[in-house]
Amino acid sequence: MFRKFDENENISSTNQIKSSVQRQIRAAVIEQMPEIESYLQEIWPKKENAKIIKCHDHIEILTVGNQTLFFKQRDSPWYPTLRLLHKYPFILPRQQVDRGAIKFVLSGANIMCPGLTSPGAKLNNDIGNNSVVAVHAEGKQTALAIGLMKLSPEDILKVNKGIGIETIHYLNDGLWHLKVSR
Amino acid sequence: MSTEEGDIAPEKPKQDEDEIKPEEMKPVSYPVKVLYCPECTLPLEYCEFMPEATLQRCRVWRDNNQYLLEQEGFDLEALNLEDTPGDKKRQKRGGRGNVKSKQKKEPDIVRIARIPRGKRKFVTRVTGLATFDINLKKASKQFSQKFSCGSSVSGDDEIIIQGDVTDDLIDLISETWNQIDEDHIEDLGEVKR
Numbered sequence: 380m381f382r383k384f385d386e387n388e389n390i391s392s393t394n395q396i397k398s399s400v401q402r403q404i405r406a407a408v409i410e411q412m413p414e415i416e417s418y419l420q421e422i423w424p425k426k427e428n429a430k431i432i433k434c435h436d437h438i439e440i441l442t443v444g445n446q447t448l449f450f451k452q453r454d455s456p457w458y459p460t461l462r463l464l465h466k467y468p469f470i471l472p473r474q475q476v477d478r479g480a481i482k483f484v485l486s487g488a489n490i491m492c493p494g495l496t497s498p499g500a501k502l503n504n505d506i507g508n509n510s511v512v513a514v515h516a517e518g519k520q521t522a523l524a525i526g527l528m529k530l531s532p533e534d535i536l537k538v539n540k541g542i543g544i545e546t547i548h549y550l551n552d553g554l555w556h557l558k559v560s561r
Numbered sequence: 562m563s564t565e566e567g568d569i570a571p572e573k574p575k576q577d578e579d580e581i582k583p584e585e586m587k588p589v590s591y592p593v594k595v596l597y598c599p600e601c602t603l604p605l606e607y608c609e610f611m612p613e614a615t616l617q618r619c620r621v622w623r624d625n626n627q628y629l630l631e632q633e634g635f636d637l638e639a640l641n642l643e644d645t646p647g648d649k650k651r652q653k654r655g656g657r658g659n660v661k662s663k664q665k666k667e668p669d670i671v672r673i674a675r676i677p678r679g680k681r682k683f684v685t686r687v688t689g690l691a692t693f694d695i696n697l698k699k700a701s702k703q704f705s706q707k708f709s710c711g712s713s714v715s716g717d718d719e720i721i722i723q724g725d726v727t728d729d730l731i732d733l734i735s736e737t738w739n740q741i742d743e744d745h746i747e748d749l750g751e752v753k754r
Binding site for chain 1: 591592593594595601602603604606607610
């Protein structure tokens with residue numbers, strides 16, 4: 380999504396959001412990531428003004444202060460950004476890929492099933508299809524991507540071919556480098 | 562070498578020892594502080610996946626900041642950037658898995674020009690400020706307040722200040738932004754529009 384994302388080209392407007400909309404987004408985020416609730420006040424204080432950066436392709440990025448917190452595309456759920464996820468790693472369920480997959484993920488590739496089923500990887504069987512996951516890597520502590528499950532874990536094991544997790548946001552992509560000025 | 566999880570998961574042969582499960586980590590307070598490499602902006606453990614040109618800079622930074630890493634309790638061994646002999650050779654050219662290195666823009670020169678308006682009036686044009694990562698909008702606001710005159714961002718990397726403020730501007734720029742040296746500022750003198 381952010382593979383070719385440029386601050387000057389892809390952003391169409393930045394708006395402060397109404398408090399009623401803020402409330403809606405808060406509720407949506409909590410519903411989607413219940414673990415975040417006790418920390419949300421810290422991440423996104425009520426007093427702080429949140430802004431929505433609207434980008435091309437119907438992408439919206441929510442920023443508070445000079446930090447990007449969440450983003451979404453069209454009617455998708457809100458995804459946390461990697462910088463936020465690094466700070467609060469428990470907000471998303473995790474999947475782990477093997478070491479060989481890292482470099483491909485870092486250049487934006489989707490995650491293929493073999494990378495999730497090989498010995499270095501850990502496939503979490505409790506995560507259903509179409510849920511948002513943090514993609515971790517063998518031997519690393521920080522997440523390297525945020526993805527969306529395209530197959531259920533059983534299918535991943537069974538088929539073992541093709542895309543298992545769609546990469547949405549990864550280290551070193553356009554969103555990672557996005558700088559927000561107040 | 563000790564395998565912490567050897568007895569927990571005997572069916573899966575563990576390949577690496579430094580694997581840490583979240584529940585085995587020492588109690589952490591949130592937010593977790595993650596140290597990012599200032600060269601490639603990634604968490605330190607991912608530096609090794611950068612292209613050679615960037616990796617070089619990461620190495621240099623690490624050598625210079627070892628005390629900092631030790632302070633933060635990083636295991637320098639685990640973050641080793643050198644190729645281990647057991648590893649498969651990394652593919653050097655082409656292919657999809659190679660992250661292309663982004664060209665880092667060299668900080669440029671700030672150019673100041675005086676442009677005549679009519680017979681005896683001038684505007685001052687400043688270009689090159691954006692290459693130093695300066696917010697042009699804020700800079701122009703500051704100029705207009707300091708010189709009490711109009712100032713506007715008129716292009717991609719261009720500020721026009723109404724009035725001839727060249728001399729004061731050179732002082733002001735080097736004073737406000739430490740990263741800009743006096744040597745980085747070039748006075749073009751009078752330029753035709």
